[in-house]
């Protein structure tokens with residue numbers, strides 16, 4: 139395509155140090171940029187379940203769920219998710235992005251609801267905000283007082299409050315109880331994207347909500363993804379019978395999209411089983427989080443993380459890229475996060491820990507960051 143604006147806008151990205159390029163990670167690096175928090179990728183039982191299901195069901199579902207793509211494997215996964223997460227009904231999507239954008243698009247297009255998003259909500263939740271600017275607003279991060287102020291404005295619309303269980307770039311937890319309390323006091327429903335909480339939080343990895351609610355209330359919807367701690371692919375929305383029926387009938391992202399493969403559904407079910415039974419993975423992850431923070435130089439600023447996602451603040455784009463490149467020379471892969479993913483001036487190294495890491499690797503990374511980032515700080 140030869141449009142002038144393509145080149146202009148790409149050049150603008152380059153000049154700001156925000157250009158993105160896909161690359162295959164070099165071999166031999168210790169990976170601190172993956173969301174495989176529980177170290178389940180390549181787990182032999184999950185791989186074997188996947189292989190057997192490929193033989194049974196084939197490689198693809200070859201159709202949307204409402205046509206012929208839905209199998210007993212999908213049904214089993216849905217019921218397993220409802221039992222695990224205390225929900226009434228569940229709907230599967232091929233990605234977390236399509237679950238989020240589908241959910242909000244479906245409600246917003248009715249013209250009868252408004253959504254109040256936490257300011258730090260993931261891009262997939264905010265993707266419809268630009269189409270419905272009058273129906274969407276953002277409240278201050280984890281701030282129930284700011285939320286209450288906005289909910290107090292008189293409106294005929296039904297309100298949905300949207301938050302994350304664990305925020306993907308800072309690693310802090312969503313103020314679920316506080317926000318839920320405010321939302322329900324104003325007859326608003328709550329939607330929690332738990333992409334980074336599922337598998338990681340809770341005795342059996344149930345994520346951010348089950349410590350709050352034994353059974354998911356009618357006015358709470360839980361969105362979980364499979365591509366991170368569960369190490370497969372796809373997502374699910376868990377909510378009330380009526381909501382799931384509504385989505386099944388009105389959500390274009392569900393109706394007009396090929397269902398996830400049955401083999402992927404089988405592998406996800408196996409992964410959930412392991413996640414429920416192997417609490418040692420979460421305990422180890424917790425220990426590694428402490429170890430990493432303890433070994434990081436005190437002059438470095440880190441995000442207020444309580445999870446395996448830890449942001450080391452590096453401020454500007456160039457510096458962040460330089461430090462990430464230097465860490466590769468030390469044998470570590472860490473992601474360099476820049477705007478628009480985070481606000482300008484708050485660039486960071488996003489370190490993600492996994493129970494597959496060993497203590498020496500974690501201490502080694504902390505030492506390498508200390509050496510490279512503190513030196514860079516002095517140069518600046």
Ligand SMILES: Cc1ncc(COP(=O)(O)O)c(C=O)c1O
Nearest residue numbers: 233234235260262306333363365
């Ligand atoms: C908070 C959050 N929600 C949703 C998604 C999208 O999930 P998926 O990768 O399955 O599309 C991500 C992915 O990074 C995420 O961090």
